[in-house]
Amino acid sequence: MAENNFKSVLVLHGPNLNLLGLREPNHYGNNTLADIDSLMAKRAKEANINLQSFQSNSEVELIQRLHDVANGSADKKVDFIIINPAAFTHTSVALRDALSAIKVPFVEVHLSNIYARETFRHHSYFSDIAVGVISGLGAQGYLLALDYAIQTIAD
Numbered sequence: 001m002a003e004n005n006f007k008s009v010l011v012l013h014g015p016n017l018n019l020l021g022l023r024e025p026n027h028y029g030n031n032t033l034a035d036i037d038s039l040m041a042k043r044a045k046e047a048n049i050n051l052q053s054f055q056s057n058s059e060v061e062l063i064q065r066l067h068d069v070a071n072g073s074a075d076k077k078v079d080f081i082i083i084n085p086a087a088f089t090h091t092s093v094a095l096r097d098a099l100s101a102i103k104v105p106f107v108e109v110h111l112s113n114i115y116a117r118e119t120f121r122h123h124s125y126f127s128d129i130a131v132g133v134i135s136g137l138g139a140q141g142y143l144l145a146l147d148y149a150i151q152t153i154a155d
């Protein structure tokens with residue numbers, strides 16, 4: 001929660017990422033979502049950054065969370081977004097439009113290398129409007145994105 005003047009980063013996790021640890025470890029590794037969030041929280045704390053994390057299986061809730069960034073109270077305002085849209089990567093113009101609307105820079109993260117998988121995963125509705133994309137580096141991809149966010153928003 002942004003209860004101070006620290007910069008804030010929002011991490012959005014899309015559908016089925018709540019099943020990490022159980023779900024297809026050959027693609028997504030053995031870390032649970034809680035493991036990933038806690039690694040990121042530790043890194044953020046060291047850097048004096050507020051980190052908010054939100055997972056939903058619902059496109060509506062993810063969009064609403066982005067609208068809260070734009071309209072909401074100070075505790076919902078963020079300087080940078082890290083998003084793994086999961087399956088919505090390949091389907092959701094609506095989530096893309098929400099990110100375009102709020103104009104907060106974001107990095108797109110995927111645990112697996114989407115380009116080494118089925119053809120339907122090769123297209124992302126987010127990559128061309130993202131600052132950058134990290135795909136295939138597992139949980140470390142989130143930490144690399146966070147390091148980038150920390151450096152960028154500190155400037």
Ligand code: DQA
Nearest residue numbers: 084085086087110111112121
């Ligand atoms: C994913 C890749 C997507 O294709 C898939 O639908 C996911 C996870 C990843 O992190 O590798 O749910 O975004």
